[in-house]
Amino acid sequence: MRSLxxxxxxxxxxxxxxxLQDYSQNIYGTQEKLNFIFIEGGTFLMGSPKSEKxxxxxxxxxxxxxxxxFWMSEIEITWNIYNLFVSREIDNSQVxxxxxxxxxxxxxxxxxxxxPYVEMSFGMGVENFPAICMTQYAAVKFCEWLSALxxxxxxxxxxxxxxxxxxxxxxxxxxxxxNIEDLNQYGWSKSNSNESYHKVxxxxxxxxxxxxxxxxxxxxxxxxxxPTIYKMRKGLTVNPFEIPKKIYPKTxxxxxxxxxxxxxxxxxxxxxxxxxxxxDPQIPKSLWWHTDAPFVGIRVIRPLNTPSIDQQKKxxxx
Amino acid sequence: xxxxxSKLEKSRRSFIKKTSTIASGLLAVPLSIxxxxxxxxxxxxKLSLIGCGGRGSGAAVQAxxxxxxxxxxxxxxxxxxKIDNSLKGIQEHFDGVKxxxxxxxxxxxxxxxxxxxxxxxxxxxxTTPPGFRPYHFEYAVNNNKHVFMEKPLATDPVGIRKVxxxxxxxxxxxxNVVVGLQRHYQKKYIDLHNKIVKGEIGKIRSGQVYWNDGGxxxxxxxxxxxxxxxxxxxxxxxxxxxxxHILEQHIHNIDVxxxxxxxxxxxxxxxxxxxxxxxxxxxEIFDHHFVEFTYANGAVVSSQCRHQKGCMKxxxxxxxxxxxxxxxxxxxxxxxxxNLKYKYSYSLENEPNPYQVxxxxxxxxxxxxxxxxxxxxxxxxxxxxxLGRMATYSGKKLTMEDALNSGxxxxxSEMTWNSTPPTLPDKNGKYKIPIPGKTKF
Numbered sequence: 001m002r003s004l005x006x007x008x009x010x011x012x013x014x015x016x017x018x019x020l021q022d023y024s025q026n027i028y029g030t031q032e033k034l035n036f037i038f039i040e041g042g043t044f045l046m047g048s049p050k051s052e053k054x055x056x057x058x059x060x061x062x063x064x065x066x067x068x069x070f071w072m073s074e075i076e077i078t079w080n081i082y083n084l085f086v087s088r089e090i091d092n093s094q095v096x097x098x099x100x101x102x103x104x105x106x107x108x109x110x111x112x113x114x115x116p117y118v119e120m121s122f123g124m125g126v127e128n129f130p131a132i133c134m135t136q137y138a139a140v141k142f143c144e145w146l147s148a149l150x151x152x153x154x155x156x157x158x159x160x161x162x163x164x165x166x167x168x169x170x171x172x173x174x175x176x177x178x179n180i181e182d183l184n185q186y187g188w189s190k191s192n193s194n195e196s197y198h199k200v201x202x203x204x205x206x207x208x209x210x211x212x213x214x215x216x217x218x219x220x221x222x223x224x225x226x227p228t229i230y231k232m233r234k235g236l237t238v239n240p241f242e243i244p245k246k247i248y249p250k251t252x253x254x255x256x257x258x259x260x261x262x263x264x265x266x267x268x269x270x271x272x273x274x275x276x277x278x279x280d281p282q283i284p285k286s287l288w289w290h291t292d293a294p295f296v297g298i299r300v301i302r303p304l305n306t307p308s309i310d311q312q313k314k315x316x317x318x
Numbered sequence: 319x320x321x322x323x324s325k326l327e328k329s330r331r332s333f334i335k336k337t338s339t340i341a342s343g344l345l346a347v348p349l350s351i352x353x354x355x356x357x358x359x360x361x362x363x364k365l366s367l368i369g370c371g372g373r374g375s376g377a378a379v380q381a382x383x384x385x386x387x388x389x390x391x392x393x394x395x396x397x398x399x400k401i402d403n404s405l406k407g408i409q410e411h412f413d414g415v416k417x418x419x420x421x422x423x424x425x426x427x428x429x430x431x432x433x434x435x436x437x438x439x440x441x442x443x444x445t446t447p448p449g450f451r452p453y454h455f456e457y458a459v460n461n462n463k464h465v466f467m468e469k470p471l472a473t474d475p476v477g478i479r480k481v482x483x484x485x486x487x488x489x490x491x492x493x494n495v496v497v498g499l500q501r502h503y504q505k506k507y508i509d510l511h512n513k514i515v516k517g518e519i520g521k522i523r524s525g526q527v528y529w530n531d532g533g534x535x536x537x538x539x540x541x542x543x544x545x546x547x548x549x550x551x552x553x554x555x556x557x558x559x560x561x562x563h564i565l566e567q568h569i570h571n572i573d574v575x576x577x578x579x580x581x582x583x584x585x586x587x588x589x590x591x592x593x594x595x596x597x598x599x600x601x602e603i604f605d606h607h608f609v610e611f612t613y614a615n616g617a618v619v620s621s622q623c624r625h626q627k628g629c630m631k632x633x634x635x636x637x638x639x640x641x642x643x644x645x646x647x648x649x650x651x652x653x654x655x656x657n658l659k660y661k662y663s664y665s666l667e668n669e670p671n672p673y674q675v676x677x678x679x680x681x682x683x684x685x686x687x688x689x690x691x692x693x694x695x696x697x698x699x700x701x702x703x704x705l706g707r708m709a710t711y712s713g714k715k716l717t718m719e720d721a722l723n724s725g726x727x728x729x730x731s732e733m734t735w736n737s738t739p740p741t742l743p744d745k746n747g748k749y750k751i752p753i754p755g756k757t758k759f
Contacts, residue, residue, distance in 0.1 A: 083532075083627070083628075087532075087627055089627075114535060115532065115533060115534055115535050115536075117534055117567075118633070119529075119530075119531040119631050119632070119633040121631055122647070123631070123632050123633065123634055123647050126630075126631055195664075258666065275667075278671050279671050279672070279673065280376070281373055281376045281377075281500075281673040282372030282373055282375065282376045283372060283375035283376040283378070283379050283404070283407040283408060283411055284372070284375070284407040284410070284411075285376075292666060294666075
């Protein structure tokens with residue numbers, strides 16, 4: 001036991017040497033890069049008080065949550081990168097097997113998304129625009145594919161990780177403060193989007209350097225959406241994660257170009273719904289695409305402490 | 319035949335009149351079976367699904383959803399596994415709704431399976447690959463069935479002639495025929511079309527219609543598969559089955575041009591080829607077409623469709639008129655100076671699902687003794703896209719008449735699993751690709 005402990009401490013220490021640094025992930029086989037911002041672990045107040053303007057019942061009560069450190073992608077995943085996952089044309093650029101990799105999996109074993117029959121950017125743009133309309137299953141499989149490609153463990157954030165990163169130490173409505181008038185400088189909502197999503201990284205970032213946390217596209221988290229879950233948490237909750245037991249509803253965060261500014265608040269939560277496949281004309285409806293969710297996208301994280309192989313697989317199969 | 323029909327028609331009309339005033343249980347006049355065939359009231363409507371892929375299964379779900387008293391009774395497909403997966407998907411979707419009762423003996427497999435399944439139904443869903451549609455539609459109409467059928471309605475002009483002929487007969491018989499060109503059932507398109515009819519942009523002089531995207535699914539050849547089975551599984555890439563993507567997919571946009579202009583083109587010329595998507599599993603179709611359609615009033619529509627990854631994506635229809643212009647995806651009408659005159663107010667939540675609306679209207683019309691006759695337009699828009707394909711394959715300017723009278727027949731009249739497919743690969747597994755300037759059409 002003791003030896004195990006010392007190994008893990010040594011392991012942590014070796015990681016910590018560069019842990020606090022942000023880094024740029026090459027997408028092998030392409031010119032694409034994805035910047036990752038280090039989010040130091042810590043404790044924060046999750047949710048919003050009843051007194052907050054725009055507060056919904058599912059955001060309360062405020063409660064203490066502790067989150068372990070991770071890196072988060074600076075931007076919402078763009079079509080440039082997501083389409084590489086859909087086409088699977090760069091799979092042979094997968095990183096070589098190495099014990100130094102956090103993860104070694106056969107990229108061929110990762111399920112492939114189907115090609116959608118309809119055009120899923122809805123004419124809003126592709127180059128450097130955020131990918132949308134993927135199901136949470138597809139988002140999770142994207143993370144598995146990215147991990148296989150790069151040898152690093154990537155997954156979707158939990159709701160707690162997402163809100164912690166979004167807030168970056170703030171307790172205000174938005175990570176830039178309480179003044180809704182300032183939102184125009186930080187995010188795309190219904191009031192300034194001109195009925196379309198926008199290229200990523202056009203607005204100011206949050207205090208930690210993350211772009212488009214408020215708006216542009218809502219972002220998938222891992223959690224089942226349970227409106228009353230905060231009420232059930234007592235004292236300090238460490239790394240909360242509501243493991244999904246059914247497909248709907250899961251939680252998306254951050255609000256989108258289609259939402260009112262209030263929906264872009266740090267604490268705002270939104271459930272996914274079967275209706276997001278309303279106009280899918282096929283049966284069974286697509287596992288991979290939401291025909292009616294042109295507002296939902298992905299942001300990935302990489303935890304500092306890589307979980308065990310068994311745990312990793314769970315994160316890609318919820 | 320005509321006389322008989324008109325007699326039937328008269329008695330049917332008087333029947334409708336009577337039933338509207340007299341409760342249906344108190345009929346004074348006995349009616350022949352044929353007359354009853356078209357009048358349903360609240361009677362259970364039996365439904366058969368012909369072509370059990372994802373779209374067919376989806377259409378079955380929509381049909382079952384559309385009407386209180388409908389029952390899926392039979393299914394037909396070339397492949398057993400398609401029927402099984404389809405039935406499972408439909409059952410799972412409804413999770414216990416008692417409108418699905420497909421007995422083992424009513425699952426029909428093979429090329430001629432459609433007949434037995436159609437025989438059992440009042441309403442049929444025709445959703446096989448489009449090459450077979452004319453034969454299925456012919457059989458359904460000859461046997462007095464109401465029809466929902468997916469676009470396109472044929473892959474060759476010989477098939478179109480059959481569909482046009484049967485469309486007429488269906489109309490005479492007062493059968494309801496809905497075609498899956500769902501933009502005609504989509505709130506936004508209907509709203510914008512009304513604006514055009516009201517003259518908001520004047521007369522349409524030109525237009526651009528697009529389906530530019532990365533392409534669709536591919537099914538790889540499997541060991542021990544016969545050539546015919548391979549083509550049937552990977553049907554998108556074979557012309558006799560699919561008709562090329564200018565037809566199978568881009569028909570939606572070409573059809574909107576016809577609908578908004580209110581006519582069908584008289585001629586077409588264009589170019590196309592197979593530049594990027596040309597792998598072993600990509601059969602014989604092009605990956606891009608660009609066609610100029612000319613209408614009798616001089617209007618010209620450019621139609622472009624592309625299946626190439628990494629290029630500009632756009633699925634849209636845009637028209638310029640004598641008083642302004644319209645962009646359908648954006649839902650806007652501008653005047654000649656580019657000032658916004660109208661914007662369709664779109665709301666994701668409140669937009670009805672056009673695939674459901676198709677079936678809601680179909681069943682309501684059947685119940686109310688109405689007649690929806692989509693087949694003629696469906697056939698003419700199908701022919702328009704076929705004309706476009708013939709123009710890009712040949713590199714020639716062709717008229718609609720040329721196309722219709724070409725005698726081009728891609729689909730054999732009779733098929734069994736022992737038939738030789740109409741197209742065969744060479745020793746390298748490659749198929750003959752049309753060459754502009756050399757290919758006839």
